[in-house]
Amino acid sequence: MLSALARAATRRPLTVMLLWGLFLLLGFGLGTGVFARLSDNVPEVPGSESESAAQYLDRVGPVGESVTGVVAGTAVSDAKLRAEVGRAVADVRRVTGVAAVPDPYTTRGLTSKDGRALIIPVTLEGGLDDDAEEHALDAAAERIREIDAPDVHVSGGPLLGQQLGERAQEDVKNAELISLPVVLALLLVVFGGLRSALLPLVVAVGGIAGAFLALFLFSEVTDISVYAIQVTTMLGLGLAVDYALLMLVRFREERRHTEDVVEAVHRTVAAAGRTVLFSGLTVAVSLTGLLVFPSVFLRSMGLAVAAVVVIDMLAALTLLPALLARFGGRITPAKNRPEGEEGRVFARIARFADRRRIAVLAVAVPVLLVLALPVTGMRIALGDARQLPSDTEARRLHDTVGDHFPPGTGVTPITVVVRPGADGATADGLRALSPATTVRELPGGATVLEIRPPGEADGEEATELVDRVREARGGEPVEVTGPAARLVDFREMLAERAPWAALTVLVGIFVLLFAFTGSVLLPLRTVTTTLLSLGAALGAVVWVFQDGHLAGLLGAEGLGALSLTAPPLIIAIAFGLAMDYELFILARMREARQRTSDDAQAVVDGLRSSGRVVTCAALLLAVVFAAFMTGGFSPILQIGLGLTLAVLIDATVVRMLLVPATMSLLGRRAWWAPAPLRKAHDRFGLHEEPAETARPRVPTGV
Known part of the structure; x- marks a missing residue:
């Protein structure tokens, strides 16, 4: 299969490049239309009680969307301001589709006690179509913003989702402007030439275009979260650079x-292409665990990110070989160095981990476990406008309300639906709860x-x-909805489906790693060491963003909980990325073992050959993730920090120390498999290798 791909790409390189060029035009043309379709309805769980109650209310007593305007920064009793607010309220009431706009001066609780702020809530009619709702919201918001006061902000409801989408687009653009030049500079250092350095960026651009196009196509059939843009773009950019780096080296x-x-391209695809193929499949399988959850958000994220990974993989296996066939003759070959010179630092690390394997395990494992301790106290929440940067309109509105009004003002209530036929005493008892x-x-x-x-x-x-309402209702037909109820149902969904998601991922990973290595112990060791780095990274995210330690350095604050989007995405993506580096190393160890039949030397030679690639790839990926932490949107900061730390910890402590130490501890047993499975691997495993017999033995470091 890989040989066929290589032959096709090198036989018609211009055709392949033209097809990818058309794909780029589609991605950056049609695909960017996804920015207008982003949704912030993250916590919805189909089939849950909160969703059932919400659907019932939409059928029986639909209530339109609402937005909130805040006027502050001056004495609201001023006659001129009062007259202007009155005219604005009257104008908004006349907007087609607006159901109610209370007078903030005569309605209790809408004017602050300090007399320097007022709230203008706007409620739309129920049952409006999308176009009518958008027109009403825009007209109402624009009229309120025309009020002449120092601070006038409008947000909430669909406007919040619109503002989040605009922020997502801005953050993606800024992150790309920051990361691409830095990545190019690092690639210049790695390769020492502009041609080699530019090729990974070409593949990365294909990955970004693929991210946009995949999201746009998925938006035709499902909601796409505002978080999807940053997550898929950062992963698409990072993995594309990783795969291209491995192939170019x-x-x-x-x-x-x-x-x-052309022969060099064929050899490259047959060797490194095999690693890219398995790596892409492994990362995609790691994300299939998200499909087990009924949440539309998690499923759509799993599908979108998996699609982007596959696009990156295909770009590395088709576009890059075509580019190399066309321009590869101008790329300087790697220098021949004396025996033992290439990768000697990583060889020394491997020998140190071999000699001190018990000490390495005794130090590294407890340190990683200590870093992971905060995970035991992890909490998740929907979050509010505090997750946004201070310069966004939604955050300014939230802060203004918090500064001038008592706690709880504007908080969405818990909605209890007492259906027909319920005992009257039940409603009375629930009313008495608060x-x-x-x-x-x-x-x-x-x-209601x-x-x-x-x-x-x-x-x-x-x-x-x-929980108290659901306990007090007994067996009566009573349902609870609202943000708090959605959060409770989301947590229950995670707890119920997480074991099945983990089982799905682990089985898929085991099958792929067994097909790659022919061993049953290596997949188990890989999963165990990967969980250590993942736990340490997630523990750091909890310590920073939940507990508030050092959060100010990242332009954030401790919120008492993580965004419910962050943990599942960090776990799924970081687990897949860790498999990336594991496969980079195992591929070279496997080659060395087949060449020398010496298990101990294979560990040293494998790390000697792959150490620089893994280190450079991790650094480049960390740069990409870190660039997305410049936007100030807390959920993306959490995901960015978690993935950055997961990549760096995994590529250093785990892959450089724990992998050689555990491989040395296992010895020849590391590659063991029962006889039936060994026969199955010999028959069905992928054995496509580069031709080695025609070349002299030369150190394979990078």
Whole structure:
């Protein structure tokens, strides 16, 4: 298969490049339309109680979307301002599709006690189509913003999702402007030439175009989260550079053994291409665990990111060979160095880990476990506008309300739907749970209780109140919805499906690693060491963003919980990336073992050959992830920090120390498999290798 791909790419390189050029035009033309389709409805869980109650309310007593305007920074009792606010309220009420706009001066709670802020809530009619709703929202928001006051902000509801989408687009653009020049500079250092350095960026651009196009296509059939843009772009850019780096390093090595550029490309695809293929499949399989969850957000993210990984893999196996066949003759081959000179630092590390394997394990494992300890206290929440940078309109509105109004102002209530047929005493008992309860009747005999929780809409008090309502209702037809209820249902969904997701991923990883290595112990060792680096990275994210330690250095603050989007995405993506570097190293160890039949020397030679690639790839990927931490959006900061640390810890402590130490400890047993499985691997495993017999033995370091 790989040989066929290599022959096709080198036989018609201009055709391959033209096809990828058309793909780029589609990605950056059609694909960027996804920015207008982003959704912030992350916590919805199909089939959950909160979703069922919300759908019932939409059918029986639909309530339109709402947005909030805040006017502050001056005395709101000023006659001129009061008259202007009155005219604005009257104008907004006349907007087609607007259902209600209370007078902030006569409605209790809408004017601050200090007299320097007021709130203008706008509620739309229920059942509006998308175009009518968008027109009403834009018209209402624009009219409120025309009020002449020092601070006027409008957000909430669909406007919040729109503002998040705009911020996502801006952050992606800024991250690319930061990361691409840095990546190019590092590639120049690695390769020492502009041609070699530019090729990974060409592949990376293909990965970004693929990210946009994949997201756009998925948006035709499902909601796409505002977080998807940053996550898929950072991963698409990073993996493309990783794969291209691995292929280019191998190509420069092959050029030392043959003057024929096409032959060197074929050898490269047969050797490094095999690693890229398995790496891409492994990362994609790691993300299939997200498909086990019923959450539309997690499923769409899993599909989109897996698609981007496959696109990167295909670009490395088709576009890059075509570029090398066309321009590879101008790339300087890797220098021949004396025996023992290439990769000697990594060879020394491997020998140190071999000699001190027990000490390495005794130090590294406890350190990683200590770093992972904060995970035991991890909490997740929906989050609020505090997750946004301070210069965004939604954050300014939130801060203004917090500065001038009592805690809980504007907090979305817990909505309790008492369906027809419920015992009247049940509704009375639920009403007694909180004095901050309002009641409204729906057509058909249903009753809605809106209980305003203390603190935040998704805080501990709110979620505990949801649990109390569900416990107090007994067997009556009563359902709870609202942000707090959605969070409770999301947490329950994660707890219920996480074991199945983990099982799905582990089985897939085991099968792929067994097909790659022919061993049953190596997949187990790989998963174990990977979990250590993943736990340490996630523990650091909890320590920073949940507990607030050093969060200010990243332009964030401790929020008491992580965004519910961050942990599942960090775990899925970081696990897949760790497999990346494991395969880079195992491929070279396997080659060395087949060449020398010496297990101990194979570990040293494998790390000697792959150490520089893994280190450079990790550094480049860390640069990409770190660039996305410049936007200031807390969930992306959390994901960026988690992935940056996971990559760096995995590529250094785990792959450079724990891997050679554990390989040395296992010895020949590392490559063991039961006889039936060994026969299955001999028959079905991928054995496509470069021709080695025609070349003299030369050190294969990079």
